[in-house]
Amino acid sequence: MKTDISRKLFAQARKLIPGGVNSPVRACKSVGCDPRFITKAAGSKVYDADGNEYIDFVCSWGPMILGHNHPAVVTAIKEALENGTSFGAPAPVEVELAELVTKALPSVDKVRFVSSGTEATMSALRLARGYTGKKVVVKFDGCYHGHADSFLVKAGSGVITLGIPGSPGVPDDIVKNTVSIPYNNEEILEKTLRDESLDIACVIMEPVAGNMGVVPPEPGFLQKVRALTEELGIVLIFDEVITGFRLSYGGAQAKFGITPDLTCLGKIIGGGLPVGAYGGKAEIMDQIAPDGPVYQAGTLSGNPLAMAAGAATLKELGKPGFYEALDAKAEKFANGLSTLCQKYLEHATLNRQGSVMTAFFAAGPVFDFDSAMTADTDMYGRYYRAMLDQGVYLAPSQFEGAFISAAHSEADLAKTLEVAESVFSSLKK
Numbered sequence: 001m002k003t004d005i006s007r008k009l010f011a012q013a014r015k016l017i018p019g020g021v022n023s024p025v026r027a028c029k030s031v032g033c034d035p036r037f038i039t040k041a042a043g044s045k046v047y048d049a050d051g052n053e054y055i056d057f058v059c060s061w062g063p064m065i066l067g068h069n070h071p072a073v074v075t076a077i078k079e080a081l082e083n084g085t086s087f088g089a090p091a092p093v094e095v096e097l098a099e100l101v102t103k104a105l106p107s108v109d110k111v112r113f114v115s116s117g118t119e120a121t122m123s124a125l126r127l128a129r130g131y132t133g134k135k136v137v138v139k140f141d142g143c144y145h146g147h148a149d150s151f152l153v154k155a156g157s158g159v160i161t162l163g164i165p166g167s168p169g170v171p172d173d174i175v176k177n178t179v180s181i182p183y184n185n186e187e188i189l190e191k192t193l194r195d196e197s198l199d200i201a202c203v204i205m206e207p208v209a210g211n212m213g214v215v216p217p218e219p220g221f222l223q224k225v226r227a228l229t230e231e232l233g234i235v236l237i238f239d240e241v242i243t244g245f246r247l248s249y250g251g252a253q254a255k256f257g258i259t260p261d262l263t264c265l266g267k268i269i270g271g272g273l274p275v276g277a278y279g280g281k282a283e284i285m286d287q288i289a290p291d292g293p294v295y296q297a298g299t300l301s302g303n304p305l306a307m308a309a310g311a312a313t314l315k316e317l318g319k320p321g322f323y324e325a326l327d328a329k330a331e332k333f334a335n336g337l338s339t340l341c342q343k344y345l346e347h348a349t350l351n352r353q354g355s356v357m358t359a360f361f362a363a364g365p366v367f368d369f370d371s372a373m374t375a376d377t378d379m380y381g382r383y384y385r386a387m388l389d390q391g392v393y394l395a396p397s398q399f400e401g402a403f404i405s406a407a408h409s410e411a412d413l414a415k416t417l418e419v420a421e422s423v424f425s426s427l428k429k
């Protein structure tokens with residue numbers, strides 16, 4: 001596979017942009033190769049600057065659930081574009097998307113749109129603190145909630161991938177108000193939440209963890225979190241930036257039947273444009289300015305192109321049978337991959353939830369941060385590079401999900417399994 005143009009672009013990019021990238025995992029450091037520069041995407045495929053075609057399982061890290069350049073989304077963006085790209089004033093399409101979101105998520109009475117998942121989670125945290133008058137946020141090891149200071153404690157995603165324990169530049173004064181505990185451990189959860197010396201404002205969690213690889217909640221775990229937070233008057237924030245409109249139209253909360261107090265959204269709700277959102281009970285949301293004292297604002301918030309892309313995406317997702325078809329396709333693929341893992345690899349564990357999955361090179365089971373960390377990341381690197389060279393574009397990290405979109409055809413998935421079989425057989429020692 002020719003990669004000369006990508007290689008030249010990366011050399012130039014590194015002179016101009018830190019690490020040559022605008023988000024760290026994209027640099028592919030942990031998988032031991034240089035990134036491909038993508039020039040085009042359509043349906044289930046992405047194309048690089050050298051003209052190579054790949055079946056795409058990154059899907060822009062989750063947003064592209066309909067596949068790239070879905071005609072309904074492209075049309076909505078084009079129509080919005082004709083009328084101007086930003087007004088800095090209320091626009092009808094904001095009301096339309098807010099209506100779609102609140103209808104999809106019964107726990108969300110009101111929703112505020114922002115421009116990224118990071119902005120959503122940091123705003124939800126400020127709101128929970130403002131509402132309760134308390135300081136501490138409890139999070140779970142290996143969960144990722146964007147890059148705001150308070151969340152960079154035992155965080156997932158690029159923070160794990162690059163082996164960074166926290167981050168310089170985050171003052172201890174801030175981090176001392178963040179308590180991070182193991183995922184799926186009810187005992188430590190209960191002990192922590194009942195500790196009155198802690199002054200806990202909120203618990204934030206990915207209801208299905210997706211940023212230490214896919215790690216589903218054990219039966220009863222989410223119920224336990226909800227029961228304890230409710231009893232103790234702690235605000236429960238579900239970070240559904242990945243799971244919202246991914247696991248079902250109502251996200252993880254609908255799938256598991258749990259009602260959080262606040263929900264953070266992102267990725268899919270922007271249809272591939274930069275959007276985040278946080279919403280929840282009216283009583284809490286009414287604390288936000290201008291109705292309440294908790295300040296949060298954004299010049300490009302509710303951007304009309306982004307809102308239009310989001311609304312068009314949600315309308316497609318709301319069509320009957322969408323998730324049943326997507327999940328059935330993902331299940332069949334996961335079963336195929338699982339069979340190959342068993343046949344060729346000594347240690348492999350496939351975790352899947354709906355249309356997102358992670359094949360861990362680990363004996364398993366993988367149920368929390370420590371068990372995820374047992375994965376053989378060198379082997380993942382060899383797997384990643386071999387798959388890439390045969391036209392399969394995976395996340396350049398063991399600790400991320402592979403996303404299946406509506407655009408992945410049976411032929412795409414069959415071809416991916418064929419490539420995986422040849423790669424696994426060569427990985428076998």
Ligand SMILES: *Cc1c(COP(=O)(O)O)cnc(C)c1O
Pocket residue numbers: 115116117118119121144145146147206210211239240241242266267276
């Ligand atoms: C991606 C992600 C974020 C951050 O969203 P950005 O748009 O990258 O800022 C927050 N939470 C979760 C669960 C995510 O997966």
